[in-house]
Amino acid sequence: MEGQLALADRMKLIKPSPTLAVNAKAKAMKAEGADILNFSVGEPDFDTPDHVCAAGKQAIDEGFTRYTAVPGIPELREAIVERYAADRGWKYDPDQVQVSCGGKHGLYNMAQALFGPGDEVLIPTPYWVSYPPIVLLAGATPVLVPLDEKANFDLTAENLMKCATDKTRGIILNSPSNPTGAIFSAKALEKVAEMAMEKGWVIISDDIYDTIVYDEGSLAHILDVEPRIKEQTIILNGVSKSFAMTGWRIGYSLGPKHVIASMNKIQSQSTSNPASISQKAALAAVSGPQDFPGKMKESFLPRREFIINELTSIEGISCVNPAGAFYVFPNFSAYYGRKFNGKIIAGSVEMSEYLLEESFLATVPGAAFGADDFVRFSFATSMDAIKEGMNRVKEALAKLA
Numbered sequence: 001m002e003g004q005l006a007l008a009d010r011m012k013l014i015k016p017s018p019t020l021a022v023n024a025k026a027k028a029m030k031a032e033g034a035d036i037l038n039f040s041v042g043e044p045d046f047d048t049p050d051h052v053c054a055a056g057k058q059a060i061d062e063g064f065t066r067y068t069a070v071p072g073i074p075e076l077r078e079a080i081v082e083r084y085a086a087d088r089g090w091k092y093d094p095d096q097v098q099v100s101c102g103g104k105h106g107l108y109n110m111a112q113a114l115f116g117p118g119d120e121v122l123i124p125t126p127y128w129v130s131y132p133p134i135v136l137l138a139g140a141t142p143v144l145v146p147l148d149e150k151a152n153f154d155l156t157a158e159n160l161m162k163c164a165t166d167k168t169r170g171i172i173l174n175s176p177s178n179p180t181g182a183i184f185s186a187k188a189l190e191k192v193a194e195m196a197m198e199k200g201w202v203i204i205s206d207d208i209y210d211t212i213v214y215d216e217g218s219l220a221h222i223l224d225v226e227p228r229i230k231e232q233t234i235i236l237n238g239v240s241k242s243f244a245m246t247g248w249r250i251g252y253s254l255g256p257k258h259v260i261a262s263m264n265k266i267q268s269q270s271t272s273n274p275a276s277i278s279q280k281a282a283l284a285a286v287s288g289p290q291d292f293p294g295k296m297k298e299s300f301l302p303r304r305e306f307i308i309n310e311l312t313s314i315e316g317i318s319c320v321n322p323a324g325a326f327y328v329f330p331n332f333s334a335y336y337g338r339k340f341n342g343k344i345i346a347g348s349v350e351m352s353e354y355l356l357e358e359s360f361l362a363t364v365p366g367a368a369f370g371a372d373d374f375v376r377f378s379f380a381t382s383m384d385a386i387k388e389g390m391n392r393v394k395e396a397l398a399k400l401a
Contacts, residue, residue: 014133018368022352026362037389039377040362042178043246044326046299048281049292052243055284059277068273071264072099072252076279079287080252090223090230092254098263099282101274103208103238103251106263108134109270110234110253113262114202115140119169124155126329126371128178128206140169144370149331152320153182157191164195170202173222176209179369179376180329181322183213186220193226203233208251209325211242211293214301219324231256241325242293243285250274250282300326303379303386310390311377314397326380329366333373338400345400347372358399359392 022040030036047053059065071077077094084090100106111134115121119140123131124147132142145163147153160171171192175184184192196203203222213219223230238251253263273279304321307328311319316334332351337344340358345351348365352375355361366374379386 010137013136018129019364022356022362022364026356029356029360034360036356036360036362037381037385037392038362039379039381039389040364041378041380042327043380044241044244044296045380045382046244046292046296048244048248049285049289051288052245052281052284056248056277056281059280064276064280066276068276068279070268070273071095071097071260072274073276073279073283076283076286077252079283080254083286084254088221088223093257096254096257096260098253098260098267099274099279100251100253100267101271102249103206103236103240104130104134105249105267105271106236106238106251106253107131107204107206108137109263109266110204110236110255110259111135111138111140112266113259114138114234115169118167120165120167121169122160122163122171122201123370124153124159124171124173126153126177126179126366126369126374127172128174129368131172131174132370141167143168145171147180147182149318149320149373153177153180154185155188155192160191160195164199168199168201170204171196172204172206174206174208175219175221176213176322176324178209178325179327179364179366179371179374180320181325181327182320183215183219183323186225189220189222189225193222193229196229196232197226201232203229204236205233206236208237208241210237212297212300212326213324214297214304215323234259239282239285244292244296245278245281245285248275248278248281250278300379303381303383304328306383307377307379307386307390310386311393314394326378328377328379329369329371329374330377331373332366332375335397335400340400348375351375355393355396359396361389361392361396 026036026038077097081092115138117139120143121135123142125144135142145159234255240246311330317330319330348367352363352365364376
């Protein structure tokens with residue numbers, strides 16, 4: 001329009017987060033009186049632990065409200081180092097840790113520090129919605145690596161070799177996965193490590209759901225499968241999912257010193273330090289009792305079993321049983337092409353719109369994750385909501401002709 005300020009070309013590359021957009025629409029409908037059941041939000045339905053909240057309150061009372069060191073307060077970075085040494089046996093120094101304003105911010109800092117025009121970054125698909133935009137904002141090119149539902153969304157050597165080129169600079173691993181809940185096998189991670197060492201790729205391991213794992217045994221991790229890859233690996237994590245601290249906005253990254261130093265330069269010119277009070281709360285989470293994730297998992301297990309059984313009992317719907325996180329990713333494609341009141345359900349976007357507008361169910365279309373056959377449901381909500389939600393799904397699908 002005449003008189004409008006011109007926007008940067010990069011704005012043509014990205015869209016707002018679809019998960020946040022769905023959540024906002026659902027909340028707006030609920031505020032208007034609609035009986036909304038929200039399966040779209042990616043956060044635990046638990047309160048932040050009392051001792052963590054107390055640490056935040058104490059920080060306020062003690063006047064800990066000023067700027068801190070850009071990479072995070074030293075005691076929090078030290079606690080993160082100690083936690084990884086105790087839990088995983090991996091040795092880092094505090095200057096190999098950056099604390100950021102949420103896990104997404106750490107990913108952004110990493111991409112800005114490592115990637116640029118001409119670089120390609122492999123992204124196993126279905127992917128978390130922000131991976132491609134963050135790569136694009138760095139000037140690099142996201143290359144989608146398709147994963148097969150029939151193989152439980154595991155990576156294979158064939159997947160990688162078809163998509164890798166001489167421009168490949170790195171690969172993003174998210175295990176357990178958002179949106180599928182799948183966990184990459186040790187065999188898959190061995191192949192990734194082998195190719196990365198041969199070709200010099202950087203491994204970005206997004207471990208934000210690593211405490212929410214349902215299968216027996218330890219979670220396969222690329223640093224356990226191949227310890228020699230450590231100097232090529234950036235770990236992304238945070239307290240949001242493990243301690244129900246999504247709104248506190250504290251993530252952290254671990255990696256080679258020169259990479260973390262570069263990420264700190266980026267952070268120093270964008271946000272400066274993460275919130276001082278949130279850092280004190282995160283310190284209490286990381287250094288205090290570690291039983292909270294287990295308590296959440298105990299609550300998630302029956303919900304997972306129920307929602308999987310309900311979804312897979314519906315004719316035409318398949319769904320991989322999630323090994324971790326708190327999402328299910330059912331395949332709704334058998335219902336595409338059907339109509340309701342003359343409107344065609346052409347794909348996941350229309351399906352999610354239909355479920356929201358006709359059944360007051362908030363979900364996230366699989367197209368947002370690069371997988372249009374699917375729709376994501378979070379089961380981080382009450383069992384009563386899940387039971388009612390599954391009834392509404394069945395009724396909604398029965399109306400399609």
